[in-house]
């Protein structure tokens with residue numbers, strides 16, 4: 098039943114994001130929609146009239162964070178009038194189950210439905226609202242409306258969804274099948290952020306390598322060349338890649354395009370061909386190593402990072418050792434490693450041969466200990482070198498120290514006499530830890 102219409106000019110909103118860059122970019126769009134209607138961001142939950150939680154569903158942990166955060170809102174909702182919305186992949190997946198678990202949630206909205214956000218928050222309905230429909234088309238979003246968190250590095254979405262159905266992954270069920278953004282719209286957004294003074298652009302999508310322009314049918318390597326020719330942006334990166342779609346033409350475009358960083362996140366997930374087969378990843382250990390060889394031949398200085406899942410159903414000790422040997426062989430500069438967690442609707446969730454929790458925990462510790470050593474050795478080899486850093490701000494631990502990233506996307510904390518936030522600066526590396534570099538601006 099409709100009571101009244103809410104004027105968003107009187108609304109203060111708070112957005113909490115749990116998840117990946119795609120979720121962060123979605124939150125920037127949600128903030129943009131609200132801001133364009135006059136709503137103001139708030140710094141605290143207490144002073145908010147509208148609280149939106151945007152949650153990724155890829156790992157169980159994000160869901161746990163969502164429910165723990167909602168738990169914190171229980172007493173707030175009793176004390177004051179506040180509208181609470183759960184949006185993103187978890188909303189898409191569980192839909193009204195979330196109302197059953199947390200009856201004080203007012204609306205649920207899937208990733209394909211953000212266009213209806215102002216209508217929902219304007220309407221002030223008494224009934225709970227769930228909006229989780231799908232569309233086959235890419236919903237373009239006006240760049241000027243995006244409320245970007247950073248004024249230095251901008252996310253630009255190029256595609257959404259995934260057709261791969263890796264057996265552990267929930268994304269095809271929450272984000273749907275691949276949808277590509279028209280090339281001209283991508284280029285227009287990159288030009289706009291360049292004009293606004295952004296220094297770096299990160300092209301986003303669940304599987305960017307499979308990109309195809311809807312009209313010209315040109316692929317990802319063409320897109321890289323086109324964005325590279327736009328003046329003003331010094332660094333382009335992209336995420337996420339899939340080894341099976343990472344072809345020679347993409348590697349060549351990366352190596353030839355002067356503004357595309359020599360840095361690549363190429364998820365392997367496991368070093369064992371038999372596990373990769375059960376994961377439905379469509380490549381073998383050898384295929385992956387060939388891609389690494391191709392990349393390093395073209396770009397000897399490339400920094401590589403990856404994702405690792407330990408304890409996939411049925412993973413034997415031998416198969417796990419293949420992952421350890423893969424880390425030693427490739428020597429990634431960074432990894433994101435996780436214990437396997439079962440996600441609803443996925444093929445792997447129906448497998449019965451789970452690896453015991455304690456074993457998964459032990460394997461994760463082994464992976465992380467090995468990788469820590471690899472990173473420490475690599476970082477030590479950089480001491481004494483001078484490298485170009487894009488300064489993103491001050492260090493969170495020490496406000497006398499600046500923090501930025503190098504071309505390889507490593508964190509570099511450094512001292513500088515000048516305020517260099519938002520600028521490229523040459524930094525000489527003086528020391529390091531396994532997870533960051535330390536230096537001085539020259």
Ligand code: SF4
Nearest residue numbers: 259261262263266268
């Ligand atoms: S490629 Fe696999 S892991 Fe990546 S989003 Fe698609 S289904 Fe998920």
